[in-house]
Amino acid sequence: MNTTISSLKGKDVLTLIDFSSEQIYELLAIAQQLKQKQQAGESYTPLVGKTLAMIFEKPSTRTRVSFEVGMTQLGGHALYLNSNDLQLGRGETIADTARVLAQYVDAIMIRTFAHQKIEELAEYADVPVINGLTDDDHPCQALADLLTIYEVKKQLKGIKLAYVGDGNNVAHALMIAAAKVGMDCAVACPVGYEPKEQYVTAAKEAAAKTGATITVTHSPEEAVQAADVIYTDVWTSMGQEQESEQRLAVFQPFQVNSQLMKYAKDDYMFLHCLPAHRGEEVTADVIDSGHSYVFQQAGNRLHVQKAILVSLLS
CATH class of the missing domain: 3.40.50.1370 (Aspartate/ornithine carbamoyltransferase)
Incomplete structure (x- = not known):
């Protein structure tokens, strides 16, 4: 084309x-x-x-x-x-x-x-x-994410991206974006909060053409294993405020923290579409570390x- x-x-x-x-x-x-x-x-x-x-x-x-x-x-x-x-x-x-x-x-x-x-x-x-x-x-966000990853890692194809959290609009867009550029994507969500099947199917169809892999799991450790990029989003999005207390409990095992980061590559980069809630989906020692590129990501x-x-x- x-x-x-x-x-x-x-x-x-x-x-x-x-x-x-x-x-x-x-x-x-x-x-x-x-x-x-x-x-x-x-x-x-x-x-x-x-x-x-x-x-x-x-x-x-x-x-x-x-x-x-x-x-x-x-x-x-x-x-x-x-x-x-x-x-x-x-x-x-x-x-x-x-x-x-x-x-x-x-x-x-x-x-x-x-x-x-x-x-x-x-x-x-x-x-x-x-x-x-x-x-x-959220296609515009996913494009900014790809640009940030490319700026830091100097490539997209062959990179492993791990998304940990709610299988929401950001997860959907990331899966599609990753698949289209040949980037492996593993999504870890609690049971009942997985990405919509239509997006998983579309991502896998695109991945089959680019050689990427798309994985949905309930294990954050599995998703983050040997990942180049770790990404998370808020646990409660706009319009879900009435579910906030329940979500805080369900998603707690999916918090991105220093313990989980031990499964990632040593030179991992952390991304978040912002706004972030430190102490909920991500701890301050991760989002404020040298591995974090969230403000470069926002700027992009x-x-x-x-x-x-x-x-x-x-």
Whole structure:
């Protein structure tokens, strides 16, 4: 497949399942180039006159700031819309909202709950729709994760990534991303909190083409064994607050701590999509250690979002 920027022009970014390995590598290469330009102080504004609508039904620090700053740095404009600004799927149908917004803006980024909502938005919008996060998927985060791993490890194929915790949207996106670039991925979750089968199946299908392995286990030690990268996320996500006490008990054996890290490679790197709860899913001596790259990872959200925006809109 031709992997020039134009091959992605106008494409929706709903899930990395829809992207080829070549397209993912292309986005990572563009992100690297844009990061280098910024670090060198070079101005690059290909999106002058373009507007991105940012719909937030779930609040976020990193997603909002990275998209808004990214769009500004590229010469465009970002329009912030929270759940009080729209009647998405309530007073107005999702289809009508999509059609209306497409009259005004060049792309829509949405951070919401049900994945079906973003699929419907994309179906009816005549402009690219970007998934800033749904309950099922988080493709922008996974791309930033890949970029960070590549910067530190200088490769992706053959790297072993261990994810320990809830089989949530972050786990789903990571499995797909890893499989697409030939990176082994082991996911360790408590019984009843495994990733959705459709994502496991999709990841294994992609892995069969790249030579990667995808494993789901209930043993954190098994997952972390000889891992190059260890990743975790909060145990209770937005919308699950009523389950918090139960989750704290169930996930305690899945805490990422120095004892668990003994199973990893000596030069392991630790990642977390943030915000982190020290003393819950990860201990301070891990996330604040020299093995932790969580702030480089957070910073890479900016460069990945810019790569997506440039690829879809320029």
